[in-house]
Amino acid sequence: MLKPLYDIDVLLPFVSANSIIVTPNERLARAISHAYDTFQADQGLEAWAKISVMSLNRVFERWLDEGRLAPCLKPQQAQYLWESIIRGRMPDDHVTGWLNPKALALESYKTYELIYHYQLRADQSFASAMAADPDSATFYEWLQSFEHDIIKHGWVTQAQQWQALASCHCKLAADVIMVDFDTLTPLQRAACERVSERVRFVRSVLPPSIDAAKTSVCAFQDADEQLRWVAAWAKAHYESKQGERLGIVVPDLNTHRQRLEYHLRQAFGLEHSDYTSLPVNFSAGMAASQVPLIDAAASVLKLSLGRLRPPELLALARSPYLSLCVSHHEFRALREALYDLAPAKLGHSELLLILEQLSKEVPDSALSRWLLTSRVDSKDATCLEHVRHWEQSLQAAGWPGKRGLDSVEYQAFKLWQRTLRDLVSWDGLRPKWAASDALTLLESSLTNSVFQPETPDQNIQVLGTLEAAGLCFDRLIVTDAVAGHFPERIALSPFLPKHLQRQYKMPRADEDQEYQLAKSLLEGMAARSQSLYFSYVALADESKVAVTPLLSQLEQSFPVVAELDRPVIPGVWSMMLESRGLTLTTPQGDLKGGAYRLGMHALCPMQAYSRYRLDIPEEASLEDGLSAKEQGLVLHKSMELLWRGKNRLEQVNPADIAPAVAEALKSISRARQVLLPDLALEAEQLRLETAIRLWLELESQRVPFNVLEHERKAELNLKGWTFSFRLDRLDALADDYSVIIDYKSTAPSTSTWFGGRLEQAQLPLYALALGEHVKGIAYGQISSTKPAKLVGAGQQGFGKGVKVIENWGEQKTLWERALLDLIDELEVGEASVLPSARACRYCDFAAICRVQLSDDEEEGTDE
Incomplete structure (x- = not known):
């Protein structure tokens, strides 16, 4: 014990x-x-x-x-009243920052408390002193309005209740x-x-002077080095003497708590263990809003009011405390709907569009059932009514989850319930609240509430400076032992005359007073500890920092702190290299992924295997405007409409470009057109008009041609696998000579067509599918920011940038052989990693292969 x-x-x-x-x-x-x-x-x-x-x-x-x-007003309620008064008196053109009403309200509340607690009103010079200073005079006007309001409504502040006692x-x-x-x-x-x-x-002890014999002072180069040493010190003494009481004093614990806990978990090897596994008690809790169970509940309420962003909804759908997605299939469908529609926000109308698309895959989704019960009434209501609605909404969302709660989670659940009960008291300040205002109150309450779960008593105590007073330890470390913490810096109230603050010895108003307080605290720690360590960071912002003057007479050391070195698990290790997964079954029609899959496999088999055999989706990103897929769709549709009913270039009227693009933009899904801002559609219209004009200028320089078909369907069967695709365009040249053109906003490299693995398999597949009449293939680069060009190959040159292949039939045979080799690899489950700059730059599966390449490796260029 x-x-x-x-x-x-x-x-x-x-x-x-x-x-x-x-x-x-x-x-x-x-x-x-x-x-x-x-x-x-x-x-x-x-x-x-x-x-x-x-x-x-x-x-x-x-x-x-x-x-x-x-009962008295809670501090948050008093600050709300202060903010209302300040907003009513602030000019419309006020600057932000320090003159933000919320910041001013907090400082006003603190000043009001000081006036009462130091009984300044009993000073006959108080009113005249306040009037003499402009900032104090402004505050004094706010003070009179504040006191008028609380008297009018019969409210009582905490300071007034102290006065009543x-x-x-x-x-x-x-x-x-x-x-x-x-x-x-x-x-x-x-x-x-x-x-x-x-x-x-x-007083627990009569503080003696600090005994240098049992005291050490250690300096470090940076904050992480200090905390890493503290964590290693705690682990070493915890393991060597199980019964010792160890204390760690961190002056700014709220700021450094998370980082210190990280280093302690590293030192004890408990990085992924639960909250109670670490043999440490922290005196500083965390904001209730940061507790996962509470954050999930608050996020559901924010979702109902349109305050959540799409990535936050995806995180919410995976929460163990909710049932917004009850299956992996449902989550994946939601993810695809979000990335397809890419809404900038998640208001009620956006959610309806998402659910409309989600219903195509999941007709009766849990998210849609939740939305039916969580529609927010636009009418103002009491906080009590809002709380009742929130409880129904959370119940519909499955909160706090189907599994049982552990001790820490249960304490968080009870804190949430207390916070909701306390919120009802706000009805005494205002009879009706908009739903958004009520939720803002709740969020503010959660941010200001501290979650400090009760955990078993542990050997190691992590404390703030004042919380360490009176406690006894075998060994104690005081971190950041510098001036600014010991003693604390002077911090005067901006709303009280400085001479009054010093005269009444208010906190942090007098240097001598702060020095004596720091001296008393440190000497008390020394008297109640068998062994005492002080540490500090000797360099901050490229300037040297000295230890607190209270310890300047002590000898200092500069310990060398090594990175944490984990011992290798003993045993016999062997290496096994396996580059293949499961084989494909007998060919059964279309090959999933088609030409794109073959190209991905040629580039890196591991990527293709991960995407199509392991069914791991590629990483998507939410676009601010049109996605790359949508831009490609509109480009292809624009070109199809522009050439409809025409086969020669001279028939194409530049005046038809704008109508063709405008009509093509309508091919974007209805939901996306609703969600996209008008500016994005207008910008895409102008961008495509410019790109197509540049492309037509290039086409006018080509040898004469006729356009035979647009968006032609074609198929190719290789080894029993069927490849189905659409050709963007088929042109006819003289002498029964046809070429395939595929539109791209950026033409890819064609270097692998003539050696190596066939990374760009699309056009070679097209050439094989259409037979002997096709004697040329090329990518047509149509861009508003890059020059229009053709990049390809053919039996004859049909444009600048087209490589002439004298033996076209032999080249097609080489392509067929290369494609068959890739299909052979797919069938046997080849999944080896082929790292290259081109393969790794946009890889979505880096966490699986973990191959890192140097950034300066160059990518091949077109010939």
């Missing part, structure tokens, strides 16, 4: 049956309670009266209840013991003394 974190012998002489022990924070209260219970058990007792110990905030709530004082005529406690208070406002002291028959202040 771990020894207590608190030395209960300090308090035993003071404790009686009617005593209330009050602490600055909950952690010290729990430590005292545990230490007292341990002491009683060590005395051989089997039962004893529990000691009454609670934090100052808890005893404040208890006294309000016992004194029958009215300080004026109370009844005694609510017989004996109050205030333990280890380094900071206590005059109003809090007055309230405690007023409601108690007796108040005593106790």
